[in-house]
Amino acid sequence: MNSAILTFESANFGQLEMTSLTEDARWQAVQARDAESDGKFVFAVSSTGVYCRPSCPSKRPRRENVTFYRLPKEAESAGFRACLRCRPQAMSGNPQQEMVKAVCRYIEQRLDESLTLAHLGKEFHQSPFHLQRTFKAVLGITPKEYANSCRMRGFRQKLKAGHSVTRAMHEAGYSSTSRLYSRTASELGMEPAKYRRGAIAAPIRYTFADSPLGRILIAATNKGICSIQFAESDDELEQGLKHEFPYASRRRDDEGMADLTASLMRHMR
Structure with missing residues (x-):
């Protein structure tokens, strides 16, 4: 089971990106042989029993014969074999996903800091606008929302471990009680102390x-x-x-x- 609070360890980047793409968008990427879509999904062709990456140079199949999968292993589990021309099983992911993963790691190591888009952009040699747009396209949330999600996940874990609210707050990366309590009503649905006690009678x-x-x-x-x-x-x-x-x-x-x-x-x- 997966927590709704997203972290780098629990994020399935291929799944998140494919979820954000419609069937029509995936099909358009296949028709255009869009290399930027490599790593986001693979497509399998029922008439040939083969699955490919979106940029495969082979002749385009009929739409009714195509099924999309998040990962090569899912296509293989469904009985399809890898295309010998585009070798989809060897995909290493796309550069955007790799950059976002690196940003996630960077944020996770600095949860006690107030990282700005300008700071992240400078660190990763991207404009703030481009970094945020890419990050949101991959994960569906902004870098700031990701940092908040990581802090709240850590806070929940510390409370469950029996730590006091104050200790859990500081260890999770919150710099002040006001910063924490401004988020708990919407993300815990109750006071932190009540959450710590197992939500008695809530x-x-x-x-x-x-x-x-x-x-x-x-x-x-x-x-x-x-x-x-x-x-x-x-x-x-x-x-x-x-x-x-x-x-x-x-x-x-x-x-x-x-x-x-x-x-x-x-x-x-």
């Missing part, structure tokens, strides 16, 4: 839905969303919610959370 509503990343569980308190999780089954998701909030009053509410779910799904398409 009323939490939750629902399930299908998403581009698999089954999704969305949980919320009256203060806001407290958890978004992904897994292969609803049972696994419910166990994850119980583990994170063991003492909460949990109640499934599909109808009451329908509008919130629809809004989140629109952002994931």
